Amino acid sequence: MTQDGPGWREGLRTWCATLDGLNRRIGTLLAFLLLLLILLAAAITVARSIFGVASLPFRGTIVVVGAAVMLGGSGFALLMDEHLRVGVRYRNSTQREQARVSIVGYIAFVLPMLVMLLWTTGLAVVRGAYAMRGAWSNVPLTVLVNGVAFFAVLAVAVQAHSCFLRAWLRR
Numbered sequence: 001m002t003q004d005g006p007g008w009r010e011g012l013r014t015w016c017a018t019l020d021g022l023n024r025r026i027g028t029l030l031a032f033l034l035l036l037l038i039l040l041a042a043a044i045t046v047a048r049s050i051f052g053v054a055s056l057p058f059r060g061t062i063v064v065v066g067a068a069v070m071l072g073g074s075g076f077a078l079l080m081d082e083h084l085r086v087g088v089r090y091r092n093s094t095q096r097e098q099a100r101v102s103i104v105g106y107i108a109f110v111l112p113m114l115v116m117l118l119w120t121t122g123l124a125v126v127r128g129a130y131a132m133r134g135a136w137s138n139v140p141l142t143v144l145v146n147g148v149a150f151f152a153v154l155a156v157a158v159q160a161h162s163c164f165l166r167a168w169l170r171r
Helices: 009-048 055-080 095-132 141-168
Strands: none
Touching: 009 055, 009 141, 055 141, 095 141
16 A cells, blocks of 8 residues: 555544544543532532541542543544644644644644653553552552543544544645
């Protein structure tokens, strides 16, 4: 299969559709996690206000689920093309010009940010796991938040890859 033939474009479109489907599933899961977050926050508030019961692990769960929803939702926003973009000139451009702007944006802004975030969250997960030394029975909250952050950034990286390839095919 050569780069000049139509097969490679169809292969990229299939790959993008697969990545988009994965991110759609992640977005659906995050919608249910948001519902869980709301119900959990309401239950903790009721337990604290009416019954005088306060639980730090439950409050930590809100932090972890909130981090998953906020960070993981950014990949879904990228999929739905609902992300922030300075669109003064962009919205009046042709589809080809929009694709070029998207390609430059992904290379100049999204890629360096994702590399930095994957590096820092990956290091935080490794350091946290090393500090625990296999004691998974008492997982610190920071390790969970760092793990959630790492996988959320990974989901955004996957979706950014798909968006970049779709823009490349439109150029």
